[in-house]
Amino acid sequence: MGSEGIANVLEVNQVSKLYENARGVRQIDFSMERGEIVGFLGPNGAGKTTTMRMITGYLNPTSGQILVDGLSMADHPQKARRKIGYLPETPPLYPEMTIVSYLKFVADLRDIPHREQKQRIGEAVEKLGLQGREKQIIRSLSKGYKQRVGLAQAILHKPDLLVLDEPTSGLDPKQIIEIRQLIRELGENHTVLLSTHILPEVNAICNRVLIINQGQVVLDAKPDAIAHSLEQSFEVSLEVRGPSGVVAAELEKLPGVESVRELARAGTEATDGLPVPGDEPSVSEAGAGSADAGEAHAEAAGAAAMPGGETVRLLVSAKDKTDIRDALFYRLAELRYPILEMRKEVLSLEDVFLKLTTDEPAAGPGAEGVSADSGAEAGDETEVKTGE
Amino acid sequence: MNRMLALCRKELQLYFLSPTAYVAFAFYFLVTGLFFSLDFLSSQVVDVRPMFSNLMLIYLFTVPLLTMRLISDELRQGTDELLLTSPATLWEIVFGKYLAAMTLQFLLVAGALLYPLIMSKYGTLDQPVLWLSYLALFLLGSAMMAVGLFASSLSAHQMVAGIIGFALLLALWLIDWLGQSVFLSGKDWFSKFSITARTINFQKGVLNLSDVVFYLTLIVVFLVLSVQSLERKRWK
Structure with a gap:
C-alpha cells in the first residue's frame, strides 16, 4: 500500500495536548499512507476531536510534531494547511x-485561482449531488444536505488529506448510508481520516482502525484483523437435536475440546440465561446491539421448540485455538444427534472496542455477547498497546 | 491579499443578508436626523459643530451593533474552524473583517454629509471645519470599530460581545471625565487618551498630526489585540 508516495501523507509524532482537567491527548503517535481510509474510533471525550x-x-499541540506530506504544521502552517480538507x-x-x-x-480562502473556481465548484456540486440547489440558502437545507455542503467545502481544493470529524453524526439512516457511500467514493482519490463512535461505520468504510481511549492510541489494525487478534480461544456455537445432558457430556470427552457450556434447551433458557452471542447489528449503533441479540435469542428459542425431540444449544470452546468443527461433526454424526446449526464465534468490533476501552472484563452490563472468560486479558498479536 | 478581500466581501454580504446592518443604519439615520432637525430648526445657525457631538454620541451605540457579530458569530457557528484551518493568516482574517466594518462606517459618514448639504442651502459653511470634522468622525469611528472588533473576539455570544464593546468604548469616551473626578490634578494627562477630547482640534479646523497618530495607534493596538485573542484560542 502507498508505495507511490515517498513520505507519509500524515505523520503524528508523540503529540500531546494537555488541559488543566487532565483530559486531552497524551503522546499520540501514528502515520498514514497515501490512499488509506483510516477510522479514528473512541468513546466520546477520548480526544478524537482534539487530535483532529x-x-x-x-489547535497547537502542547508537545510533539505533526507533518503533513512532509511539511511541519508548526514551521509551515500555511503550506501544510493548504494540503488538508477538513470537515469539523x-x-x-x-x-x-x-x-x-x-x-x-x-x-x-483556499487560494483556488479565479479561472478554475467555476469548474471546481461545479465538480464539487456534482460529486456531492447538490445540482439544482446551488442557489438555495444554506439555512433552508436539511441536515444531510448541510453535511454535503460541508464535504464539498472540504474537497474543493483537492487536498492530499481529508479529515472528517464524525461525518455521519446526527443524520437519519438513509442519509448515513448516502454519506458513507460518498466517503467511500472520495476515498478512491483522497487519503481520509475520519472519526466516529459508530462501529459498523468503520467496518463499512475504513481499511484501517485506530482506537483511541483516554487520550491514547490503544489499537492500530485492520478492521477484520482486530477480532482475530483478540480471540483467546476457538469457540463454536452449536444447536443439536438430542438429550441435553448426554450431548454435552459426549462432546466434553473429545480430545480437542476444552469446555462445553449449555446455553439453552428445548425452547427454555438455561439457568444462566446468557444471550446468544454474535449477530452483529448492521446499521444500528452500538447501543442497539442488545435489542438485536435479544431478538436473535428469541428466534433461536423458537426454533429449538420445534417438534422432533429435544434440542440443545451449546457453546464449545477448543483447546489452543484449534479448529474442532470437523471433530464435532463426525462425533455427533456417529452419535446420530443431528447438527441443526453450527457457527464459529467471531468477536464483533463492538466487543473489541469494549474490551479495549473499559477496564473491567467485558461481561459487565452492556457487554452483551462477550463471554466472561474471554474478556479477562487482551491478546497482543497485533499492536495492542497497554494502557499507560 | 486575495484571501483578505474574500473575507471582506463575505462580511459585507453577511451584513446585508442579516438584519444587523439595516437595524444599525435605520437607528443611526433616524436618531441623527431627529437631532439635526431639532437643532437646526431651533437654532437656525449654519454650523456643523452643534450637530457633531450628537453624531459622535450615536456612534457610541451604532458601532458595537455593527461590530459585535464580526468574530463572535464565527465562534458560535463553528466557522472559525474553517477560517483558522484555511491558508489565511490571522492578520488577513482580522484585517479583512475590519475592512468590511470600515466600509460600513464609510457609508455612515458619507450618509451624514446629507445634513451639511441641507444646511448649505441656507448659508455658507466653514469648509475646513466641515471636512476636518468629518475626518475626525471617520477616524473616531475607525478606532471605535477596532475596539468593537476586539470585543467581538472575546465571546461567542453576540450580545456579550456587544456589551463588552460598548463598555470599552464608554470607558475610552469618559476617560478624561473619570480622570478629572478621581485624580484632581490628572485631568490633562487623562484627556490625552480620551477618544472624544481628541476631536476638539479637528472641530476648530486645525489638523494636528498627533491627533491623527493617536487614532491610528488605537486602531493598530486593538487589531493586534484581536489577532492575539484569536491566536490564544489555538493554544487553549
Whole structure:
C-alpha cells in the first residue's frame, strides 16, 4: 500500500495536548499512507476531536510534531494547511449564504485561482449531488444536505488529506448510508481520516482502525484483523437435536475440546440465561446491539421448540485455538444427534472496542455477547498497546 | 491579499443578508436626523459643530451593533474552524473583517454629509471645519470599530460581545471625565487618551498630526489585540 508516495501523507509524532482537567491527548503517535481510509474510533471525550483539530492546525499541540506530506504544521502552517480538507463536527457553514456563494468564498480562502473556481465548484456540486440547489440558502437545507455542503467545502481544493470529524453524526439512516457511500467514493482519490463512535461505520468504510481511549492510541489494525487478534480461544456455537445432558457430556470427552457450556434447551433458557452471542447489528449503533441479540435469542428459542425431540444449544470452546468443527461433526454424526446449526464465534468490533476501552472484563452490563472468560486479558498479536 | 478581500466581501454580504446592518443604519439615520432637525430648526445657525457631538454620541451605540457579530458569530457557528484551518493568516482574517466594518462606517459618514448639504442651502459653511470634522468622525469611528472588533473576539455570544464593546468604548469616551473626578490634578494627562477630547482640534479646523497618530495607534493596538485573542484560542 502507498508505495507511490515517498513520505507519509500524515505523520503524528508523540503529540500531546494537555488541559488543566487532565483530559486531552497524551503522546499520540501514528502515520498514514497515501490512499488509506483510516477510522479514528473512541468513546466520546477520548480526544478524537482534539487530535483532529491539531492535525488540521486549528489547535497547537502542547508537545510533539505533526507533518503533513512532509511539511511541519508548526514551521509551515500555511503550506501544510493548504494540503488538508477538513470537515469539523458541525459543518462550518454560513446559514445566510447560498451554496454557490459559500463555495465561492471558500475557493477564494483556499487560494483556488479565479479561472478554475467555476469548474471546481461545479465538480464539487456534482460529486456531492447538490445540482439544482446551488442557489438555495444554506439555512433552508436539511441536515444531510448541510453535511454535503460541508464535504464539498472540504474537497474543493483537492487536498492530499481529508479529515472528517464524525461525518455521519446526527443524520437519519438513509442519509448515513448516502454519506458513507460518498466517503467511500472520495476515498478512491483522497487519503481520509475520519472519526466516529459508530462501529459498523468503520467496518463499512475504513481499511484501517485506530482506537483511541483516554487520550491514547490503544489499537492500530485492520478492521477484520482486530477480532482475530483478540480471540483467546476457538469457540463454536452449536444447536443439536438430542438429550441435553448426554450431548454435552459426549462432546466434553473429545480430545480437542476444552469446555462445553449449555446455553439453552428445548425452547427454555438455561439457568444462566446468557444471550446468544454474535449477530452483529448492521446499521444500528452500538447501543442497539442488545435489542438485536435479544431478538436473535428469541428466534433461536423458537426454533429449538420445534417438534422432533429435544434440542440443545451449546457453546464449545477448543483447546489452543484449534479448529474442532470437523471433530464435532463426525462425533455427533456417529452419535446420530443431528447438527441443526453450527457457527464459529467471531468477536464483533463492538466487543473489541469494549474490551479495549473499559477496564473491567467485558461481561459487565452492556457487554452483551462477550463471554466472561474471554474478556479477562487482551491478546497482543497485533499492536495492542497497554494502557499507560 | 486575495484571501483578505474574500473575507471582506463575505462580511459585507453577511451584513446585508442579516438584519444587523439595516437595524444599525435605520437607528443611526433616524436618531441623527431627529437631532439635526431639532437643532437646526431651533437654532437656525449654519454650523456643523452643534450637530457633531450628537453624531459622535450615536456612534457610541451604532458601532458595537455593527461590530459585535464580526468574530463572535464565527465562534458560535463553528466557522472559525474553517477560517483558522484555511491558508489565511490571522492578520488577513482580522484585517479583512475590519475592512468590511470600515466600509460600513464609510457609508455612515458619507450618509451624514446629507445634513451639511441641507444646511448649505441656507448659508455658507466653514469648509475646513466641515471636512476636518468629518475626518475626525471617520477616524473616531475607525478606532471605535477596532475596539468593537476586539470585543467581538472575546465571546461567542453576540450580545456579550456587544456589551463588552460598548463598555470599552464608554470607558475610552469618559476617560478624561473619570480622570478629572478621581485624580484632581490628572485631568490633562487623562484627556490625552480620551477618544472624544481628541476631536476638539479637528472641530476648530486645525489638523494636528498627533491627533491623527493617536487614532491610528488605537486602531493598530486593538487589531493586534484581536489577532492575539484569536491566536490564544489555538493554544487553549
